[in-house]
Amino acid sequence: MGQEIPESFSSSLVEELSVCGGDADFKGHKTVTEISGKLYVIGASSEDVDSPLNVRIFNKSTGIWSVPTILGKKPKASKFHRAVLVTDNRILILTGDSSANKFAHFLEVDTNFVRERKELLGGEVVAWSKGSIGEGPIPIVISGPSGVGKGTLINKLMKDFPSTFGFSVSHTTRAPREKEVKGVHYHFTTREVMETDIREGKFLESALVHGNLYGTSVEAVEAVTDIGKRCILDIDVQGARAVRARTIEAIFIFIRPPSFEELEKRLRDRGTETEEQVQKRLRNAKKEIEEGKEGLFDHVLVNDDLESCYTNLKKLLGLDDNIQTRAASVDFKTPSSFTISRDADKIFIESQYNTETRDGIPKRIVLDVSSLKGGAPGRTRGLAVSAEY
Ligand code: ADP
Ligand code: 5GP
Numbered sequence: 001m002g003q004e005i006p007e008s009f010s011s012s013l014v015e016e017l018s019v020c021g022g023d024a025d026f027k028g029h030k031t032v033t034e035i036s037g038k039l040y041v042i043g044a045s046s047e048d049v050d051s052p053l054n055v056r057i058f059n060k061s062t063g064i065w066s067v068p069t070i071l072g073k074k075p076k077a078s079k080f081h082r083a084v085l086v087t088d089n090r091i092l093i094l095t096g097d098s099s100a101n102k103f104a105h106f107l108e109v110d111t112n113f114v115r116e117r118k119e120l121l122g123g124e125v126v127a128w129s130k131g132s133i134g135e136g137p138i139p140i141v142i143s144g145p146s147g148v149g150k151g152t153l154i155n156k157l158m159k160d161f162p163s164t165f166g167f168s169v170s171h172t173t174r175a176p177r178e179k180e181v182k183g184v185h186y187h188f189t190t191r192e193v194m195e196t197d198i199r200e201g202k203f204l205e206s207a208l209v210h211g212n213l214y215g216t217s218v219e220a221v222e223a224v225t226d227i228g229k230r231c232i233l234d235i236d237v238q239g240a241r242a243v244r245a246r247t248i249e250a251i252f253i254f255i256r257p258p259s260f261e262e263l264e265k266r267l268r269d270r271g272t273e274t275e276e277q278v279q280k281r282l283r284n285a286k287k288e289i290e291e292g293k294e295g296l297f298d299h300v301l302v303n304d305d306l307e308s309c310y311t312n313l314k315k316l317l318g319l320d321d322n323i324q325t326r327a328a329s330v331d332f333k334t335p336s337s338f339t340i341s342r343d344a345d346k347i348f349i350e351s352q353y354n355t356e357t358r359d360g361i362p363k364r365i366v367l368d369v370s371s372l373k374g375g376a377p378g379r380t381r382g383l384a385v386s387a388e389y
Pocket of ligand 2: 142143144145146170171174205206207209210214215216234235236237238239240
């Protein structure tokens with residue numbers, strides 16, 4: 001059986017730290033975890049269970065507190081949480097009274113993503129990443145030149161499989177087209193706001209496309225994944241390359257036109273761009289079609305006849321017309337207060353109250369962290385969980 005993990009630091013040390021003033025903002029439960037001579041104090045500034053978890057860092061050698069830039073969506077405090085150091089660069093936070101898909105979060109303190117942002121922003125930076133049980137549905141990235149039919153194919157998928165797929169609504173600085181709806185087709189924004197958000201790490205990827213900024217926010221993908229759907233991203237080749245570089249697992253599909261002339265015809269017939277914009281998009285299309293051949297994509301589909309292309313798309317996604325796939329779900333609630341113990345890659349969560357026999361709360365929850373993948377700015381996937389009643 002696992003080894004009991006002591007509360008990272010004694011309460012007297014926490015009190016001593018409080019005297020130094022650095023974590024005076026924290027009310028209620030807090031945890032302290034040491035990594036490379038720094039103490040990461042995690043707690044909330046209010047006792048309200050819905051308030052977000054915050055972080056303060058105490059450098060033991062300099063005696064200086066710092067308030068880091070916190071990237072990613074902060075988990076809700078709940079009344080109780082525990083911190084476990086999983087690897088030397090990320091802390092697993094487990095919250096009490098939470099549902100199975102919300103109880104595990106990772107605070108990254110020195111991953112590649114955090115280091116990259118530190119260089120850009122300066123000072124201390126940490127990043128939250130939501131823990132995902134199992135593999136989760138792998139996102140689908142669809143790229144291809146403007147006018148090839150990406151939107152048309154995606155709309156068909158969403159219409160035929162509404163409970164399976166969800167569209168990642170991108171941000172863009174381009175003006176809305178006549179029929180485009182704010183928050184449905186795009187989040188329309190300004191360059192200034194978007195550049196600030198990009199610096200603050202709110203985007204999984206972003207790129208300058210045909211003279212405008214486009215980007216996929218972490219929140220856009222989360223909005224789809226949170227409701228158990230498989231996320232579809234319609235992004236350009238630069239965006240696809242950036243997603244690949246972030247080692248986010250996805251299926252990458254490139255849509256090609258049957259000919260350049262046909263692409264030009266579709267783009268013009270759509271009638272949504274000015275002549276100047278059409279010219280620009282066609283110039284970029286030549287480069288994109290070349291890049292589509294470079295092995296970045298797992299599949300290349302030619303959109304000649306729409307129905308056959310759609311059939312091929314469904315086939316490669318393993319979709320049968322009659323099957324509505326949904327992500328497998330694990331359902332339980334964590335106890336309101338618990339002890340944790342550990343045996344190598346396994347973490348055991350046990351209720352502190354034997355009397356806690358409310359429905360849906362297991363006696364013991366076993367977490368296996370041996371196959372973690374991904375991480376901020378996306379989810380940390382591959383958590384294996386079993387519940388014993
Ligand atoms: P994208 O999203 O790649 O920019 P759209 O989905 O908007 O492209 O398609 C561009 C235009 O081409 C639309 O008017 C659409 O109806 C049309 N279209 C899409 N696929 C086909 C096809 N296979 N054959 C003919 N026209 C198509
Ligand atoms: P449009 O202006 O026609 O809607 O899109 C122009 C191009 O921008 C398309 O190639 C589309 O795939 C791409 N695009 C849309 N959203 C994003 C995004 O979030 N990131 C990136 N990199 N490209 C995007």
